Amino acid sequence: MPVEPIPCVASESEPPSCWNCETATLCDIPPNTDAAPILMAASQGGARSGTASNGVGWTVNGGTGTVPNWWTVAFFPSATVGPLPLSFTRPVAVEWSARVGRGSGGVGVIVMPPGTELLTLDPSHVWNSATRTLSPAVNAGPVTSTAPVSRFRHPGPATALSFASDGATGVLHAAQRAVGDFLVIPVAMPLLRTVCRDCDGTVLSRTDTTLEGAPYTPWGTVGVCPGDGPRLDVETALHCLLDEAGDALSTVRVERLYDDQSGALVEERLVDPTTGGPVIAPPGATLGLCPEAADPASDVELLPMCVVNNSNGSIVQRVLAEVVYDTASGTRSAVRYVDPLTWGPVALPGGTHLDVCPPDAPCAVHVIEKCRCDDVDGDGTGEVGYVELIAVDCDGELTSLGTYREDLSAPYTPVAPIECEVDGADPVRSIQARRVEIPPGGSWSASSVPLLQAVTATAHTGPAQITTVDGTSTLHEGESASWSVARDRDAVLSGPLTITAAAGTVTVAFTAVA
Numbered sequence: 359m360p361v362e363p364i365p366c367v368a369s370e371s372e373p374p375s376c377w378n379c380e381t382a383t384l385c386d387i388p389p390n391t392d393a394a395p396i397l398m399a400a401s402q403g404g405a406r407s408g409t410a411s412n413g414v415g416w417t418v419n420g421g422t423g424t425v426p427n428w429w430t431v432a433f434f435p436s437a438t439v440g441p442l443p444l445s446f447t448r449p450v451a452v453e454w455s456a457r458v459g460r461g462s463g464g465v466g467v468i469v470m471p472p473g474t475e476l477l478t479l480d481p482s483h484v485w486n487s488a489t490r491t492l493s494p495a496v497n498a499g500p501v502t503s504t505a506p507v508s509r510f511r512h513p514g515p516a517t518a519l520s521f522a523s524d525g526a527t528g529v530l531h532a533a534q535r536a537v538g539d540f541l542v543i544p545v546a547m548p549l550l551r552t553v554c555r556d557c558d559g560t561v562l563s564r565t566d567t568t569l570e571g572a573p574y575t576p577w578g579t580v581g582v583c584p585g586d587g588p589r590l591d592v593e594t595a596l597h598c599l600l601d602e603a604g605d606a607l608s609t610v611r612v613e614r615l616y617d618d619q620s621g622a623l624v625e626e627r628l629v630d631p632t633t634g635g636p637v638i639a640p641p642g643a644t645l646g647l648c649p650e651a652a653d654p655a656s657d658v659e660l661l662p663m664c665v666v667n668n669s670n671g672s673i674v675q676r677v678l679a680e681v682v683y684d685t686a687s688g689t690r691s692a693v694r695y696v697d698p699l700t701w702g703p704v705a706l707p708g709g710t711h712l713d714v715c716p717p718d719a720p721c722a723v724h725v726i727e728k729c730r731c732d733d734v735d736g737d738g739t740g741e742v743g744y745v746e747l748i749a750v751d752c753d754g755e756l757t758s759l760g761t762y763r764e765d766l767s768a769p770y771t772p773v774a775p776i777e778c779e780v781d782g783a784d785p786v787r788s789i790q791a792r793r794v795e796i797p798p799g800g801s802w803s804a805s806s807v808p809l810l811q812a813v814t815a816t817a818h819t820g821p822a823q824i825t826t827v828d829g830t831s832t833l834h835e836g837e838s839a840s841w842s843v844a845r846d847r848d849a850v851l852s853g854p855l856t857i858t859a860a861a862g863t864v865t866v867a868f869t870a871v872a
């Protein structure tokens with residue numbers, strides 16, 4: 359069922375209960391990231407398991423061999439099930455070696471697990487990246503304990519790998535295909551942590567899931583992801599599934615995942631507000647504001663912050679700042695600093711201070727849109743709708759940019775602003791992804807794209823010139839710059855914005871309302 363955006367309106371009635379949920383993208387961080395080998399004596403069959411020196415447990419089924427730490431890849435039970443399944447107790451990255459050859463009984467071929475990356479390829483081997491198949495060359499010899507190897511890796515996070523034959527060549531000749539010398543490295547596992555509070559800030563529930571929404575139990579320390587981790591902004595709100603008559607069937611939590619760089623909507627899903635489990639809407643149901651419901655009294659935004667050493671500027675700890683806004687006025691009412699694992703208050707050690715974490719990209723001001731209503735004839739109803747634009751800077755400060763007509767075609771001065779009445783949902787907008795290459799000497803302008811939403815420019819083989827309302831600046835070779843509206847419900851990304859390639863190629867990726 360398509361999920362429609364919630365209308366930007368308010369209700370005069372009080373909510374029957376207060377339930378405010380926020381979701382943060384965190385990581386399950388292992389206690390160590392030491393690489394450790396999987397060790398096993400030769401000529402052991404059946405299910406085997408053990409624990410590597412870095413604490414990662416492993417289990418393997420099938421495959422025997424005369425070489426320690428190596429397994430043959432058998433044909434049975436079937437190529438689709440996986441004759442050699444290998445599982446781990448923790449999310450890991452894995453490296454391994456492989457041998458394939460030609461013997462009197464057949465040809466050995468191995469199908470590697472999805473996500474496999476080639477590190478080194480021996481000249482006697484042939485690698486097909488499309489099918490993830492390793493085969494022996496026509497002049498390859500049989501597999502022995504001294505036969506050449508090719509090396510592979512899975513970057514993780516992975517908890518299981520499966521190696522198979524291709525089901526066609528070699529058949530039962532398992533001696534001509536083998537994998538071994540496994541190396542496991544614990545890695546951080548991205549997760550979504552949803553915390554729900556009541557009006558007093560008391561934690562009502564805490565739910566951990568994978569980025570796909572599956573339940574997840576952390577085994578390491580939950581904290582802010584390293585700099586190369588995923589950057590998702592998750593917005594949550596309580597709404598209702600309505601029948602055709604507009605009556606509420608059930609209350610659900612809407613989770614919207616946005617790309618933190620482009621602002622594009624990545625995923626939208628419905629979950630049970632109590633259990634955190636997925637909700638499937640019944641046939642004919644639509645999503646909307648709950649009858650007789652109003653916006654929560656406050657809205658909480660989560661921002662990553664750092665505890666910094668005063669003497670050398672090093673990062674001592676990563677924390678989360680809970681910035682609380684009053685939903686009626688838009689003013690900031692409180693800021694709390696909490697530990698991302700316990701959600702308890704952070705006590706600063708001596709000789710430290712709180713600061714913004716070093717950004718991966720320059721901080722940008724976001725502009726949000728607030729729907730307003732004007733009682734022009736004094737009858738107590740808002741006959742005329744208009745929009746107030748509010749800027750949110752990098753410190754969370756709010757600044758009104760003025761009031762405008764609903765289509766943003768001209769400024770608008772309200773006569774008697776009042777609260778808007780509840781109305782139906784706005785229609786879904788389709789966002790089109792586009793990308794162009796600017797050759798040396800060419801240029802691209804935002805004015806050529808109506809209803810522009812987000813732009814990312816990257817200089818590949820030379821610098822470029824960028825012209826905005828602030829003037830002209832240089833986009834250096836290898837550098838990227840991005841602009842976007844604050845949310846998918848905002849109107850348009852305004853210029854001027856012109857990108858001119860100098861001596862090299864510049865790519866421009868952008869999204870716009872279709």
